[in-house]
Amino acid sequence: MTARTVRGAAGTMLAAALITGVAACSNPAGGAAAGTGDAASAVVGIATEPESLSPLLGYGKDGNSKVFDGLLTHDADMKLKPALAQALPEVSADGRTYTYVLRQGVKFSDGVPFSAKDVVFTYRTILDPATNNASKTELDAVESVEARGDDTVVFTLKYPYAPFAERTVLPIAPEHVAGRQDVNSGDFTTQPVGTGPYVLTGWSKGEKLSFKANPGYWGGEPAVKKFTMAVIKDDDVRLTRLRSGELDAAILPPNLAKGFEKGAARTYAAKTFDYRNVTLPTENKVTGDVAVRRALDVAVDRGAMVDKLLEGAGKPAYGPVPTGSPWFAEGTERPYDPDRARQILDEAGWKPGDDGIRVKDGVRASFPLWYTSGDKIRQDHALAFASDAKKAGIEVRTEAGTWEVIEPRMKTDAVLAGGGSPADPDFDQYQLLTSSLAGDGFNNMARYANPTVDQALTDARRSGDPAARKAAYDTVQRELVKDPGYVFLTHIDHLYVVNDKWEGLTTQVEPHDHGLGSGPWWNVESWKPKQK
Secondary structure, three states: OOOOOOOOOOOOOOOOOOOEOOOOEEOOOOOEEOOOOOOOEEEEEEOOOOOOOOHHHOOOOOOOOOOOOOOEEEOOOOOEEEOOEOOOOEEOOOOOEEEEEEOOOOEOOOOOEOOHHHHHHHHHHHHOOOOOOOOHHHHOOEEEEEEOOOOEEEEEEOOOOOOHHHHOOOOOOOHHHHOOOOOOOOHHHOOOOOOOOEEEEEEEOOOEEEEEEOOOOOOOOOOOOEEEEEEOOOHHHHHHHHHHOOOOEEEEOHHHHHHHOOOOEEEEEEOEOOEEEEEOOOOOOOOOOHHHHHHHHHHOOHHHHHHHHOOOOEEEOOOOOOOOOOOOOOOOOOOOOHHHHHHHHHHOOOEEOOOOOEEEOOEEOEEEEEEEOOOHHHHHHHHHHHHHHHHOOOEEEEEEEOHHHHHHHOOOOEEEEEEOOOOOHHHHHHHHHOHHHOOOOOOOOOOOOOHHHHHHHHHHHHOOOHHHHHHHHHHHHHHHHHOOOEEEEEEEOEEEEEEOOEEOOOOOOEOOOOOOOOOHHHHHHHOEEOOO
16 A cells, blocks of 8 residues: 555554445345344454554554544544544644543443543553554654643644644543553453443454444444454455345445445445555666656556546546545646657657567566455556556566565565545655655655655644645645656545445545445444334
8 A cells, every 4th residue: 555555554553455344235136135134233344354453553543443432533524523522622822732621421341431541641652662553653743642630631732733633533542451561462452442332342363353332332322232344355255245145234346336236235435535556666676767657657547447447436546635625736637648658768768679668778667566465446456557557668567465475575566555544635645755754664665755745744744824734735746746656546436335224324535444444334333223
């Protein structure tokens, strides 16, 4: 993936690209599969499970964790609202102090009261250099976090970090449990205790995660009493199990979701910031050449990918920010132009060989492109990219593998990756592009280094002025036109098939990591059985 791509940003973070499903099924012929047959339970299929359920290591950092709560959360329109805090924070005039007053009467699922010391413990632990949380750079602005009694927490920032409140959707861990064991390897990583609407009852690695409703949840006990996530890596297998009724719902690629347009199920579409891109490692002799990167950037037919691979469920991607977003830099769209791609390569000295593949200084324009096994969307994107590249005289050799196979090769091999965060451009772009994180796990996988981009990213995250931030992110996007470290292909809409037996289902604007906390089940604790 990319900055915040697969598995989050490092080995200890979220598992990559969770492709999930929750709620029931009907077969394409229109006959409904019963699924669990019980409106008090829901079965969800996920492509990849998380490596840890500890928020101290990155789990649930973008919100919607079913086991935990943050100080704040998002509503259906992605607006912040209180969760463990009583209200939105009070912010000082200089933008450097955030004060949260906590909700009273909240308890962890083991019955121990929640208090300010748990908030302080969570943030201080994440910021501890000994903690293996690859996204701690998102909290770089925090100078201190202090408790004022049991019900007030005060954050002091080093600089006025505009999106800081968005970062306080981060789940809160209990000091009395997590503070008594090794943060990176203790039992809490697989046996979490939180304040959320659900309690983990079992985790069979590689098979399923099981949850039950938390009867003491401060928001009221959920109507869906049992919640199961089955680990199903292959898209086609997930489809088969959905049809057979083993699952109550699923996220499916557009071509597979089409068969469920009729019957006792509903299809939900979620707009997203989720993109697919190709990493262009700067330490590879071919992709390290800026001319090759620029040529590939205009050689790809993004429109055809949206139409043919996504069945129209998405849009062309020219960078991490989707077109239509207020953060998108107008004028940075790159039209499909294979003639221009060939011209760029000719001018840079990459000449066609006898087999049509270009050569420069004895180096053949050929490199491998890895994608994750069983992920049809990634596979299709990789094959389409390779086909377009070949027309420009560049050979792309597609390879499938697990992340365990791919990760050691990321330094020199290209990867069909992904990322995207709707909350704020800093959350994705900094980890994706800053040279200070080059090669740091799944952060900056291409090892991209551009001083102008580095400065703009720093300026944007340290400014409280919306106009200044917009100008900085415009600079980043315009630099990616001149010096691409990645070829962005598409932004993908997420399609979900859900049994039509519940009320209260909606979708949010979703990030890249969209398994455990996104989909129509982002608010499963609020679902109610449909009245007959």
